[in-house]
Amino acid sequence: MGERLLKLIMDILSQPAVLISIIALIGLLIQKKSASEVIKGTTKTFLGFIVIAAGANVIVGSLDPFGKMFQEAFHVTGVVPNNEAIVAMALTKYGSITAFIMFFGMLANILIARFTRLKYIFLTGHHTLYMACMLAVILVVSGLDGVPLVVVGSLALGLIMAFFPAICQPFMRKITGTDHVGFGHFSSLGYVLSGLVGKAVGKGSRSTEKINFPKGLGFLRDSSVTIALTMTILYVIIALFAGPAYIEKNLSGGTHYLVFALIQAITFAAGVFVILSGVRLVLAEIVPAFKGISTKLVPNSKPALDCPIVFPYAPNAVLIGFFCSFLGGIVGMIFLGFAGSIIILPGVVPHFFTGATAGVFGNATGGIRGATIGAFVNGLFITFLPVFLLPVLGDLGFASTTFSDTDFAASGIVLGNLAKSFGAGGVTMTVVGLVLVAVLYNLFRKNKSARA
Amino acid sequence: MKILAVCGSGLGSSFMLEMNVQEILNELGVTGIEVEHSDLSSATPDAADLFIAAKDIADGMEHLGEVIVIDSIIDMDGLRTKLTEVLEQKGLL
Numbered sequence: 001m002g003e004r005l006l007k008l009i010m011d012i013l014s015q016p017a018v019l020i021s022i023i024a025l026i027g028l029l030i031q032k033k034s035a036s037e038v039i040k041g042t043t044k045t046f047l048g049f050i051v052i053a054a055g056a057n058v059i060v061g062s063l064d065p066f067g068k069m070f071q072e073a074f075h076v077t078g079v080v081p082n083n084e085a086i087v088a089m090a091l092t093k094y095g096s097i098t099a100f101i102m103f104f105g106m107l108a109n110i111l112i113a114r115f116t117r118l119k120y121i122f123l124t125g126h127h128t129l130y131m132a133c134m135l136a137v138i139l140v141v142s143g144l145d146g147v148p149l150v151v152v153g154s155l156a157l158g159l160i161m162a163f164f165p166a167i168c169q170p171f172m173r174k175i176t177g178t179d180h181v182g183f184g185h186f187s188s189l190g191y192v193l194s195g196l197v198g199k200a201v202g203k204g205s206r207s208t209e210k211i212n213f214p215k216g217l218g219f220l221r222d223s224s225v226t227i228a229l230t231m232t233i234l235y236v237i238i239a240l241f242a243g244p245a246y247i248e249k250n251l252s253g254g255t256h257y258l259v260f261a262l263i264q265a266i267t268f269a270a271g272v273f274v275i276l277s278g279v280r281l282v283l284a285e286i287v288p289a290f291k292g293i294s295t296k297l298v299p300n301s302k303p304a305l306d307c308p309i310v311f312p313y314a315p316n317a318v319l320i321g322f323f324c325s326f327l328g329g330i331v332g333m334i335f336l337g338f339a340g341s342i343i344i345l346p347g348v349v350p351h352f353f354t355g356a357t358a359g360v361f362g363n364a365t366g367g368i369r370g371a372t373i374g375a376f377v378n379g380l381f382i383t384f385l386p387v388f389l390l391p392v393l394g395d396l397g398f399a400s401t402t403f404s405d406t407d408f409a410a411s412g413i414v415l416g417n418l419a420k421s422f423g424a425g426g427v428t429m430t431v432v433g434l435v436l437v438a439v440l441y442n443l444f445r446k447n448k449s450a451r452a
Numbered sequence: 453m454k455i456l457a458v459c460g461s462g463l464g465s466s467f468m469l470e471m472n473v474q475e476i477l478n479e480l481g482v483t484g485i486e487v488e489h490s491d492l493s494s495a496t497p498d499a500a501d502l503f504i505a506a507k508d509i510a511d512g513m514e515h516l517g518e519v520i521v522i523d524s525i526i527d528m529d530g531l532r533t534k535l536t537e538v539l540e541q542k543g544l545l
Contacts, residue, residue: 185464
């Protein structure tokens, strides 16, 4: 009897979908929601996780032929960076650890915001989920498991959630003209780089908003449409290089190779669409609870919000930034081709969102010149970083997709290489040490100002 | 009645917008209004009675019907004014 009970508990805790709905359930109960809302919210979260897993199957089905075609055509591995695809794939294996790290990581974010000078509450829930997942993969590969894994992962996540908005804040003050709102999107290093480049090159350059720009590219904001169109272009070009003989014999089962490429491209977009719906369901209850609890516990905190919050401040810089970043992605890809390394293909979605934001940051410090060059540098940056991330991702490093934004790559590269050089103990000590430094610095400063 | 907040990917910005709308509805003491968020592709005219988005994606939303366009998702005052106006028109306030 006791053994069956233990098995029941263990099976519950190893099922990420069950685990994450329990987290949602706790959140809803803490907020004293009505019974109907508790039932609805918990079920939706459960449903969402299963939907993500279903989307992962769709994506894997279309990425597999993509990888094979690319290999046949160019004799190197081609990778399309896409957060949704890699996370959905990773969650099938690392789902429970991700759920634990996400839950305790959000608590760690609240505590770090409370007890250090990093007063940011990271509210971009999907990026919290993706970062939790990336950390789960890196730390498992580095040899941690059980309680230490969750503790180190959560502390790292909490620190990351408060740290990256902090480095963006000087630029955010300049863009929005206030200090109330933080910036929470895990490609901060690219944006800060763009802002710094803008400062360096942009002396005397006019703001992008002084130029008149043609409209009509608004449909690019519609991420499903953009993914479908660009994946079609990518798949068709690669199919042309791989040739009809190979594809019709080995992959398509006789279907015309271009028709096959088209269907696989749209299947990829459909997979992302499904995963996004799942992510939306999973986060629907967790993020408002997090927001509510954090405003109560950390009264003077700043909410760190998703990247489109800066778009309305410089709509022209958004377009310029996207094009220049994409151009940077293409130049970077050609460079990787000549270097004979793994090839990172330019994904339009990451280049759109991170390029556009880099454009706004570059414009804030260096006008048109800052937006152009800053976003171009961002494009190069998000192309080169994943090359160094792939080796530390274990099995997932061999998937045809990976994390697309700079902070995922940078955090992964740092922690992964620490683990390689100093083992799991090195990673643990670094993460705990950094948190302590942040807390102690705050105490020290407080004492000093109290004495003065 | 149902309000749908919309943004490009339907994850971050529209979600913040949804929470802000909810907060304002609570402030105003209006009940019985459902608020959700989605991406631009999933938003169809029958998905809600009223749509809300920031001005950077509003160009792609004319086909949806009644749309409130705000300057920025952090502009709470603008959102409150426009939302109150529409709710008064509809006789819900």
